[in-house]
Amino acid sequence: MQNQRETARAPCCTLVKLFLPSMAFACFAKAFGGAYMKSAITQIERRFDIPSSHSGAIDGSFEMGNLLVIAFVSYFGSKFHRPRLIGAGCLVMAAGSFITALPHFFQDLYKYETSVSVGTGSNKSLHILPCVSNSSLSGADGAPDIEAIKACEKAIGSSMWIYVFLGNMLRGIGETPIMPLGLSYLDDFASEENTPFYIAIVQTVGIIGPIGGFLLGSYLSKIYVDVGFVDLDEVTITYKDSRWVGAWWLGFIVTGLIITLSSIPFWFLPKSIRKEGEDRRENAGKGEAAVAEQESFLSEEKEEEKEEEQVTCMEMAKDMGPSLKRLFSNKVYMLLVLTSLIAVNGFIGMITFKPKYMEQVFGQASSRAIFLIGIMNLPAVALGIIGGGLLLKKMKLGVVGAARLAMTSSILSCCLLILQAFIRCNQAEVAGLTVSYQGVPEISFSNQTLLSQCNSGCSCSLKQWDPVCAHNGMTYVSPCLAGCQSSSGASKDLVYHNCSCIGELMTPSPNMSVVLGQCPRKDDCNRMFKVYMALSVTGSFISAFGGTSSYIVLLRSIEADLKSFALGMQTLIVRTLGGIPPPIYFGALIDQTCLKWGTKQCGGVGACRLYDSHAFRLRFMGLVSGLYVLANVTWGALYTQIVKKQKRLAQADGVAANGVACDGAAANGAAANGHAMITVGLDADMIEKESTI
Template structure:
């Protein structure tokens, strides 16, 4: 072997490794930004006082951005400079992140709803009177449309549109990374190395969500207007459902990291020689290189392998529809898209609202819920992904083996998910919302249940959510509704005294005082929560073990020249129908379980403050389990079709080896030629 050839091969390998490292970095960066967006959902919902259904629309705008360009980027991008397109995408993603943070600098300080605002400005220990007979009910009146419009404009409550548009830009920028990056890597690496490389990229990528959720957890404890307001005057803490963390700061950090990750792609070549080949073919076209890639399908007729002339944009566009038709005649590909579509619906709905689920059902703070997902669930997913890739490489599993691993992982995760449906804590005890003021009976909430004999003379607002925790362990919606007569202290240290409703309990407490904030859940809730998290983490690991094998089944089930288009269409369909609707319909169904809505600064319904924990759990977990059950049924059907297809393919190969192919063709039997226009001759066996 000549020295020159050896140097060329080493240069090729080093560039492939550079691309591999760059892909790992950009997967980390995009996952870091995406996870931080998910972890900030609750903070954004509270900051702009919007319901879960609208926050679902904002979250789905990422996929809307994908929808705009994914098909064209995947198809035309495969013929263009793929690394450079990825670099451009990263710059667009970073711009979107900066745009999301912009509303913080355009709107005034955050004003949370409170019924004791008149007393927090008093810099002494003088008494306030939350419950008094001359309290005005005018605050319950709805302002007229003109007044509300002027108020909302001043408050900047419509600035969530910047978050929507910024997230859409993130979706547009992320578009080239998956289809172009993965197809580039698969084209120029050895076939047996592809699963391991993909596993490495996804494993490094999974560190992104870990850091994203940890950053989200950290910033959720920092007040939104840090540095611009006096924190001593803030009467809520990070455990309160009205608290808003410094969500905007994280988008500046993630945008900067994504921008930096784009740099290596500007310097990578359009194409590389195939890994392991002795001679460099630097002048060969990408389509010729793609055609050399091994695949478990029979080889296509390669008449077009001759030196190709430069392809014009018009010619590419003309070939787009026929290529799309060829792709969707592939029954395995179509069924796999449907399977992924259902499972992604469940996954996206779960990951979007899981922090809120842990907060409302198990009494965890938003910060702790985000932290636990980042520090427990995501490492389990990372370990599962690398385990799946290792199993494929170690046992040299083919398509059937990969499908078997993916299906088994899907069934295992469904079993653990089904158990989680029945694990829960009791509802938080809030007088007039979940239990009666006597604490002995469950109540079906309506506005009148907030009133009792103990607070009837107080003329309290029933719209305010300003919870206080009495020493008897009961939470009251506000100091006024607790019947508190006086208060001492300022800010978070405020204590309310002579609360008449505290004495209504069946076992009244000697201390008639209350402090700001909700009461903690019962002690056995911590033990139940640990059981839930153990099952959740184990389920995450098992489910992730099927990720890489499932992806390999996808790559090996399509014709080589359609690889980039197939990955792009998969991303388009799954992200469109599996990414946009779930946050919206999950959010709308979760909204139906709300017991206490917050009130906007300008009047009207704001974000939900308290949910019916049992209804929330059954709605949220029941919906996820149902979707995963349907996904498993589709996986079972898919596995049977793959096995059937492989058996037919084996028989054809055997016939060819025995010299029977010519005879079978003469008799009009199945042909080994998988001409793109003749795929429908054997629809059952076409993949």
């Protein structure tokens, strides 16, 4: 009797529970790489001296890679060995990460724009006369020689950002099979009550990946790009400077290694396994001999089924058209895809440029902004996802309950997002750009406002960005434009003296010296930033709380044989229209608020150094908030459609229970008329629970 009881118990470690950590680690690895790319966007933009619209295109190349193959992978992939396809995808992702890092090894050393001439050895204390030394630069502000600039850029390889673009695209191709094939594999072989919890685990572990990616990005952004190849004592800028470029390339090597490791377990997992819970039901009351006999019989049966299920690619291709028609005739599915598409547009645009937003609006260093996102926003998202998954498991919510939870969290997070748009602090005080030389606030997009009587005799370059900070908090674009006459010290400790423009202020400072670097923001900015972060973290938690329920609505709203295909098509549409355009049009919108563009080594226009923070905030947060409001409107339409379908299913179930509608043929007819659209987990008990939630 005791042996029979032991036999009836479920095994402690099923194949589903072996697949689960493998899937979770793969999601961690891909999310780690994706988050690191987001954190490195600013560094890449500065390294290759490109505008935000170009860096947005680099970020969007990941989705372009998805677009190329996802429809075929999600449809045909479910017919083949799903774990091995996921493993192969991980290897392709790793190759893309390594290719992304390659341009660093073929480019010249990074040269930032500066007027400081650093000596070596005994000449390191060389005094510089900025007003005199820059007199030869006045001719550089004339009409540029376009042909000379193109030839110069070609010679130094400034177009090598294309390889970063292609590497990220390859990473997107490799990522394609992980989610659609992995989630459908879990849903097929996990028990119905455990599926939401397993998905929540995968998503939560996946969120740890971005945390690691952002923390790595924050750490590497403080390490100089050419570390090990230059004398860091000769670098006159710090990681807080807008010209600073961190060791972005090193992170892609790390991510490539991690993704390679994640591919290993999938090569040892089977194509299909027994559904979780079946062993306990079928083996209850059987002795060890009977179980051994049954397993032997099943192994032979599986071999026979494998031979019978050999289907040609041509036959599967012929069935693709009808499958698409069935999928796109599902109103719930189409509304869910539309809602996801709009929300993802807002999310992708926001997360891509959020570090830059925190840097320009609140004066945070790029590394600190990335660090805070990693240790505050992302853990809040992880807690929200696991909390939502546990609630779904405990309450046993069906389609309507899951949709209600997702919509409520979306509305609340949108309200908090709108509040964030009103959190602001004062502009950085930069003479000639955000304030006049007398200290009067004024925004100027013209280089001519950089000239004043105090620097009129210096023949300063108006293109150069080499900011210096006065003791009264005023920033000047360069020592020359500050009217400085002499200097002392060396490298980062260089100090300029006798700066005539400081005396033009309405409240002049007795100290007429400036130091290298842009002035920090005032104390009230730090207080407003704390309020912004509190709203941001709370909104992240609430938004993520409904994340798992959105997956449940999707999985429960389609036929079982279309799960992988539906997930793949949703990913295709959302990645295509929600992943590629947002970084580009968000970047172009942000570029319009630039006050001071940098200058490339060859003389062309480089990356933006300073933005109009108020215009940046209004355009950026206004666009994000507008997209999320629109997503909530479509959520309302989606919820209404789900409730209508559920009522019809409840009525059909009641008629069947009373014996009015009947046999299998009638049931098939009802399904053909759309009454069985939600096919997973729709029994009388679930409908009953829906009516009480």
